Amino acid sequence: MKALFPRAGFAAGALLLFAAPFLTANPFYQRVAALTLLAAISASAWNVIGGYAGQVSFGHSVYFGIGAYAALLAYAKLGWPPIAGLPFGIVASFALSIVVGLPSFRLRGHYFSMATIAIAALAGILVTNWDFVGGAIGVMGPARARSFADLLFRSSLPYYAIFLCVLAILLLFTRLLQKSRMGFYLRAIGSDERVAQSLGVPVRRYKLYALLISGAFTSIAGTLYAVMVGFVDPNSGFGILISVNMVVMAALGGAGTLFGPLIGAAILVPLGEATNALWGARGIAYVAYGVIIMLLARFSPGGLAELGRFIVKGWRRRAA
Amino acid sequence: MSPILLRVSGLAVRYGDLLGVGEVSLEVFEGNAVALLGANGAGKTTTLKAIAGLEKASAGEIEFAGERIDGKPAYAIVGRGIALSPEGWRLFVQQTVEQNLRLGATALRERARLGELLDRVFALFPQLGQRRRQRAGTLSGGERQMLALGRALMSDPKLLMLDEPSLGLAPAVVDSLYETLARLRASGLTLLLAEQSLELALEIADTAFVLETGRTVLSGPAREIAERPELARAYLGAAL
Numbered sequence: 001m002k003a004l005f006p007r008a009g010f011a012a013g014a015l016l017l018f019a020a021p022f023l024t025a026n027p028f029y030q031r032v033a034a035l036t037l038l039a040a041i042s043a044s045a046w047n048v049i050g051g052y053a054g055q056v057s058f059g060h061s062v063y064f065g066i067g068a069y070a071a072l073l074a075y076a077k078l079g080w081p082p083i084a085g086l087p088f089g090i091v092a093s094f095a096l097s098i099v100v101g102l103p104s105f106r107l108r109g110h111y112f113s114m115a116t117i118a119i120a121a122l123a124g125i126l127v128t129n130w131d132f133v134g135g136a137i138g139v140m141g142p143a144r145a146r147s148f149a150d151l152l153f154r155s156s157l158p159y160y161a162i163f164l165c166v167l168a169i170l171l172l173f174t175r176l177l178q179k180s181r182m183g184f185y186l187r188a189i190g191s192d193e194r195v196a197q198s199l200g201v202p203v204r205r206y207k208l209y210a211l212l213i214s215g216a217f218t219s220i221a222g223t224l225y226a227v228m229v230g231f232v233d234p235n236s237g238f239g240i241l242i243s244v245n246m247v248v249m250a251a252l253g254g255a256g257t258l259f260g261p262l263i264g265a266a267i268l269v270p271l272g273e274a275t276n277a278l279w280g281a282r283g284i285a286y287v288a289y290g291v292i293i294m295l296l297a298r299f300s301p302g303g304l305a306e307l308g309r310f311i312v313k314g315w316r317r318r319a320a
Numbered sequence: 321m322s323p324i325l326l327r328v329s330g331l332a333v334r335y336g337d338l339l340g341v342g343e344v345s346l347e348v349f350e351g352n353a354v355a356l357l358g359a360n361g362a363g364k365t366t367t368l369k370a371i372a373g374l375e376k377a378s379a380g381e382i383e384f385a386g387e388r389i390d391g392k393p394a395y396a397i398v399g400r401g402i403a404l405s406p407e408g409w410r411l412f413v414q415q416t417v418e419q420n421l422r423l424g425a426t427a428l429r430e431r432a433r434l435g436e437l438l439d440r441v442f443a444l445f446p447q448l449g450q451r452r453r454q455r456a457g458t459l460s461g462g463e464r465q466m467l468a469l470g471r472a473l474m475s476d477p478k479l480l481m482l483d484e485p486s487l488g489l490a491p492a493v494v495d496s497l498y499e500t501l502a503r504l505r506a507s508g509l510t511l512l513l514a515e516q517s518l519e520l521a522l523e524i525a526d527t528a529f530v531l532e533t534g535r536t537v538l539s540g541p542a543r544e545i546a547e548r549p550e551l552a553r554a555y556l557g558a559a560l
Contacts, residue, residue, distance in 0.1 A: 184419070184422075184423070185423075185426070187412075187414075187415070188412055188415075188423050191412050191413075191414060191415075192410055192412065194374065194406070194410075195406060195410045195412075196423070197374060197394045197395075198372055198374055198394055198398070198404050198406060199398065199423055199424055199426050199427070199471070199475070200394065200395040200398035200399060200426040200427030200475060201395065201423075201426050202393070202395045203394075
């Protein structure tokens, strides 16, 4: 186990994650805790392609929306429990990755990012004008639980438990990826794509693998969101802010690090919920986002992870 | 005479409407060191990239060891035995020396040979062996050049292409670099190097090809090329 997860800090962090929602009986805090984990799943999924492989996607809401719609359409059209839509979301995400990834990976850097924005915007317009999937109105989940499989709970704690399991699986998977040859190639692509290519890394193939993994986990996050909230419309499924959230959380914690996206989510989700609760206005959190992005770009482009390493190094130097 | 390892004929590379190179032709014999000369913007880098499969040839043929390789993906070309050490080294500065070297062996088919190739690089550059767990970003200029060269050698190439290997290095470091290249050549490796410094290039090269605005304008044995007035023209423009 030590080889997989070094450092004692990990044990402390894991313990805190397990205990966090039980520290309070307040349903609001419990809900914030659950939403934090959900955001951490999305941001960690984004991290595979955006962090490790350095392909900054601003269109990951597409995958989130696919997962969310798959869940609620499985209920609305087939009468299945929403969670049964999960495999459909994953399959659809694979199909999208292949159709979209192959041509857009010919683009590099900013051009790739812009293409992903365009794709997400297109998907949003498509869904808004497609009556079969509810058009602009959206799709509802079951109003009350028909069976346990509907996963409808009044408390946020069961959702917290589910999200924690999925996040643990995703992070374990990412850790294994980090240690694998593929992770090695992805980081090489992320730091200098042309050189990686010239050394013989099949760049486009590995970028596609990363997108397949990243998209599938993002769609799982969308499905889980739909299961918990029981409603999705074009904006809450495909809105650009969903993509921006993933990018900013990963960047704040440290893109391309294992726990960076989780740390980013643990800061930004409570911040957003607190500003909403205090001032009611939906916009304040995004003002804070703007400030955070500027501070990051100026002082610590590698996110808090880089800042942390820098501080630890300073301590060691002083101790020596 | 030894067989031709690489033959480029009538190569053209376009970037949209822009012409990268127009008509480059060159031949590299096995075991030789060949210099690709020319002023900045003459098309040396583009030519090397096209050979490596990093740029698509819009016309012409590239033949390596008797087989057409133009149009093949870069990883297939490295796998056949052509390595490119890019201008400015372009190391993975966040990764360790050893990780950089291992990335160089990406295209290696027999993974079992990895250890042997690592040892060969460390024998060539003992300094890299001492720093194998150090991040590439912490190396000095000379060590970076060694690492870039070592990384290119890790794919066990038959042909090593170097783009401006001496750029930005201290004179003493350049001397030792060229000693190393001479040693590699003596061990049977074929070299193709793009170099702005005429003196250095002609010192090691058997033959030279001179490019001017994307065309091969002059070729021949390196010693004779050095005497030709056209060489100065290619570097300094038509006025001379």
